[in-house]
Amino acid sequence: MLNPRLQRCLEPGLSVIVGSVDAQGAPTCCRAYGLRSTDELETVTVYVPVATSHETIQALAMTGRLAIGATYPADHSATQLKGVVTETRLAREDESAFVREQMRVYTEVLAEFGIPKRLSSRATYWPAFAVTMRVEEIYDQTPGPNAGGRLR
């Protein structure tokens, strides 16, 4: 069973970002709208919008290397997961409800920080690629003395 600290990176309302690197060493990044794991973070699946993730998907096709940052805006607690992608596919319709719900909670969290829903709800999140990664390393990214510390 995941400890509470690690469990936090799967809670709804998280800001999720992903980064990759292509074969020439050029990094890429994009925002994601949903992160989940069914095996206690042995693997995770992150949902990135098709419209905005083409550079990242191309880089993943070359190197398979992925970093996922999950931050809880309310207290800045942040986790970074790193690993190798095992599957990239178009997200299925039966996954859209999960992504939509993640997006709904996220826009509510953003509204608490002054970003109106009329703006945040305009962000494209579907259709999405579902990118599954085998997690190799997990780091604490929360600002403070433990930043950069390895959690697993």
Added chain:
Amino acid sequence: MNVRLAEIWRACQGILPSIIATADSRGVPNVTYLSQVYLVDDRHVALSCQFFNKTRRNLDENPLAMVEVLDPLTLQAYRLRLKFLRSEKSGPLFDMMSLRIDAIASHTGMSGVFSLIAADVFEVVSVATVEGFLTVPVDAPAEGVSLEGWRTEMRGLQLVSERINRAADLESLLASVLESLEEYFNFSHTSVLLWDEANGRLTTMASRGYGESGIGAEVALGEGMIGTVARERRLLRLSSLDADLRYGRAIRREATDAANKLAAEIPLPGLPDAQSVLAIPLTIGSRLVGVIAAEDRDPLRFSEWHEAYLDVIANQIALGIDRMIERGDDSADTAAAEAIAHPPAAGPKGCRVTRRLTYYRHDDAIFVDDEYLIRNVPARILWKVLGESRRTGRTEFSNREMRVDTSLGLPPVKDNLESRLILLRHRLQEKCPDLQIVSTGRGRFALKAEAALELIER
């Protein structure tokens, strides 16, 4: 490059966090948030290096990076491909970035805990709009300075100059400057603090747009944003008071609750929900005169244009203030005329209330009915005239006798006596309106009491 850097300036104000992706020499990516991307010129940006974190270490191994920024008004995303060039540990860019970090650190009580290690400068290889980031395209808000805007700002400069020149005394000069800033720039929450060399602190002398005037509130050199601006003699513009600052304010509130009551004194005037701040040092050469501060709830209220423009105005204001301070007793001429035209209220005949004034010698502070009134030199002046009045029945005093009384601790040159009397007058108006200090002629003032006074010294 399908977008010019200058076109995305709003996205580079740190209002919404940006993302940066880097990779190490083994090809392992790292992704994290950035607080702000600084625009250096058309082809370069700078990022602050505060810690030797993973991003920083990666850049030493692989200079390439990608940054994604968001426009806070439209939420449109832009991606910048960057190449790390160098770290600057001194110079104008470093100083500018360092000032912001030092100010926030000081304001949140974190001085010395975090500071700028280096300004990391990057070449911008490309900037691109992230197509499809939004489901519906958003019309860009109108921006840029119109010809009408320029005319307004030139007129504003003229207006401020005129009012500084026309001001009869320091008090009216400060009030008219803040009024002009509101009239011509819509700066509706402003304050002026003057540097007191003898006290080693800045004191709030005028404010506009706040419920509590905060007049008399003090800031030490290097303390908070205003103290940092004063120490560095450099203008500071914060386009958003980010999450760190809000967090720091919460800590500060907790700390303030537990603070010594005598030390709590007068809170600085401030908006609890300010999102942007502009603090301008008032200097003559390298000599500090004071600081003008403005804040707003709009995170984009103050632009780069205001920095340059208000720097010019600040020079005029500094000269005006200095001229008033130099004039010393002469400035009382107008006040004297006003005093004759509006004679002070009657004396303590038929007093219905008693005011208890307590001078705490150890803290050099006067409390009125257990509420903090004033401290340091203005407190000593008030205590002197109250005591003299009690002993001899005198109610009229001269600036000269204040100046020759060494026990008051006025510096021999640039004693700021007038500003100390303004401060005393304002504090009495706010906290003890039935005791007044009024001008009665050139370099003279009178004590007017409409209450019975109980004087206690501890």
